[in-house]
Amino acid sequence: MEQQEYKLFMSLLAKWMSQDNITGSTARIAASTPVTELRKIHDELRATNITGCLKDAKIKLLDAMNDDLTMYLYFMQNDAKGNLEIPNLKISYLNKLSDSIDLSTNCKNKFGLKSNS
DSSP states (O other): OHHHHHHHHHHHHHHHHHHHHHHHTSOGGGTHHHHHHHHHHHHHHHHSOOOGGGHHHHHHHHHHHHHHHHHHHHHHHTOHHHHHHHHHHHHHHHHHHHHHHHHHHHHHHHHTOOTTO
């Protein structure tokens, strides 16, 4: 059970990171489609039943995703208030993402899970 959840979690994390790179390199005027794809990944993770040691990693990753999505929404709106919030959201996103990865790594090590199986 832990191995399946870990594989699914890592798959969604990899999908998120790949789509986030694409979204981050998209022009403001065309960002809505890539942001929608990020939202779909977020919703997929939220709907995924993850228990045990990965539960906290999932929560942290969802929090990070929320910050990232908010950051992109501010970017697309291009308003002064949003532009002031983006740097804080970026730091929060990266910290939560790092925490999520640390928690998932601890879980992997605890149960001897394999990343590539």
